[in-house]
Amino acid sequence: MAPAPEQPPLQLGSQQLSAVLERNWDFSAEFAARKVDSATGTISAIDPTCNSNNVENRAFTECNQAFLRATVASPHLTQWGSTSSARRFVDQAAESTASRPHGTAPGSTWPQHMDIRADTSYNDACRARNASCPLLWVTFATMCRVGTNRLASSLEQLGIPLAALGMGTLWKNRWGYRMRALHDLLLHEPDERLVVWSDSEDVIPAPYATPDRILKQYRSLVQLQGGPRIFFPAEFACYPIRKLENVYPDPTKLPFSLGNTPFYFLNAGLMVGPAGLIRRMIEVVYQDDCFDDQLAYTLAFLDPLKWWMSQSRVVQVGSSTKQVVPTDAKPLIGLDYWNGLLMAMYALPNKDYVVDAASKKLTIKATGGSPLLMHQNGGKTENRILEILSKEFGYDYEADTLEALRKSGGVYRLATSQQREGGAGDA
Structure with a gap:
């Protein structure tokens, strides 16, 4: 259980953050405007060659067809991306957003102010x-x-359209670069479209995470918390700056609390929200190409950023501490503390997960939540919960990893609801 912050404040501002970080973060609309190219709408890169001396040493696996079908040209290929591999992936992409005029969206049937609602017809x-x-x-x-391939295949099975950015570029720990890539892709999407953003290698959807169920759970979060439109999973550990622990609110004392939870802190491996609001948020919080995205979103959550609609129905995003904010403005960012939609799995032992033997529905014992989208953040040397769940869900998994766990006496499968009722524990 995460320690409860001392006297947790419910209203936070940049002065309290500055006392912790010794820096004044500017989340004003004026600051955001200075970073956006007026001609293209894209974010102007700040320090695009940062970490250029880092060594790339991760193992490569051939991309499967599901991933290739989802691959789109990064909205902007840096000098690191002018390679034959970039052209190869771009040529095989099903659709390139780079060919769309600025400010346009695919298709012509999208209503101007479509409500994001749960409907199986979708x-x-x-x-x-x-x-x-x-x-x-x-x-x-x-x-x-x-x-990466597993994520693409599982989403294709569920009928969830995927856009995969980044192929043809080098990683180099450029967290801010991938924020820019997402922002510039969303210039070509309707503002009202619900976007799920995720890491690629350690994220899976539940096998029952159909589009209508994701939409329904998203709406439930909005209704429960009464305002936020962009949601991240809450996690057990405060990262990357641990001393921010005492600046976070205590979820058990929030007006909409559903009770105890060990998950207090923002995790950036998953994010769900409308395309227009995510795009505007990134314009405000982007610092440079290597600035940690989890820190950027954490500071935005704690500031807090506000959102509202002007008379012209254009989404506005700004800081409550940097400018005059309308009285009907709402918090922009919320956390899924009770795993109704999102789950960050770091530091949760395998015994705290239960899978229903028949439906494969996953339940988190600590909260009673049944997340649809799961991210195993953090180290994976000992706990291989994502591989265990992938096998339970019928996805591809690392068979050698689970076999090694079995031989060593480790947990290589989860207790099912039938085993629990019968008194059996983990294997």
């Missing part, structure tokens, strides 16, 4: 990648590994 539209699908999953990968 499942067929999403499976067909029709423009009327209100959901898009976006990931970033500079090379394929087992988990």
Whole structure:
């Protein structure tokens, strides 16, 4: 259980953050405008060659067809991306957003102010990648590994359209670069489209995470928390700056609390929200190409950023501490503390997960939540929960890894609800 912050404040501002970080973070609309190219709408790169001396040493796996079908040209290929591999991936991409005029969106059937609602009729539209699908999953990968291919295949099975950015570029720990890539892709998406953004190698959807169920759970989060439109999973550990622990609110004392939870802190491996709001948020919080994205979103959550709609219905995003904010403005960012939609799996032991033997529904004992989208953040040397769940869900998994766990006496499968009722524990 994460320690509860001392006297947790419910209203946070940049002065309190500055006392912790000894830096004044500017989240004003004026600051955001200075970073956006007025001609193209793209974010102007700050320090694009940072970490250029880092060594790339990750193992490469051939990309499967599901991933290749999802690959799009990065909205901007840096000098590191002018390689034959970049052209190869771009040529095989099913659709390149780079060919679209600035400010336009695919298809012509999208209503101007479409409500994001849960409706099973959307499942067929999403499976067909029709423009009327209100959901898009976006990931970033500079090379394929087992988990990358698994994510693409599982989403294709569920009928969730995927756009994969990053191929043809080098990673070099450029977290801010991938924020820019997402922002510039979203210039070509309707503002109202619900976007799921995720890491690529260590994220899976549940096998019942159909588009309509994702939409329904997203709406439930919005209604529960009464305002936020962009959600991240809450996690057990405060990263990357541990001393921010006491600046976070205590979720058990929030007005909409559902009770105890060990998950207090923002994790950036998953994000769900409308395309227009995510795009505007990135314009505000982007610092440079190597600035940690989890820190950027954490500072935005704690500031807090606000959102509202002007008379012209244009989304505005700004800081409550840097400018005059309308009285009806709402917090922009919320955390899924009770795993209704999102799950960050770091530091949660395998015994705290239960899978229903018949439906394969996953339940988190600590919260009672059944997440649809899961990210195993952090180290994976001992706990291989994502491989265990992938086998339970019928996805590709690292068989050698689970066999090694079995031989060593480690947990290589989870307790099912039937085993628990019968008194049996983990294998």
